[in-house]
């Protein structure tokens with residue numbers, strides 16, 4: 391069964407989200423595009439919460455969130471229990487976010503990185519695996535209290 395990947399962005403991430411949607415649609419992933427669908431100004435928390443709910447309910451296995459910097463959208467997503475959103479600016483961070491942090495949401499800055507680098511980051515995020523062991527204990531200590 392293909393992994394279900396939800397995408398969501400605000401206006402600052404719209405162009406990069408469209409570019410990633412096109413490249414991911416050529417792969418084996420099932421893509422769920424939660425918007426936004428135009429460059430009209432929207433509030434990034436609304437999109438972040440919608441994507442986080444898709445993770446919480448199991449509608450999506452992983453998510454990719456994009457705003458201008460990736461900062462606001464990661465802050466909002468991380469308010470949800472069970473969501474571990476990682477803002478990454480290079481492929482190494484993306485790999486480690488999976489291996490050590492079991493991140494289930496990747497956050498990107500559409501005004502920070504270009505589409506080529508974003509594709510490399512996404513590839514690492516979607517293919518690297520959580521290593522478990524001592525890292526499970528540590529991520530248990532992250533949960534909301």
Ligand code: RB5
Nearest residue numbers: 402457458459461462463
């Ligand atoms: C929107 O202008 C911008 O604030 C948003 O995309 C994001 O960068 C917030 O963190």
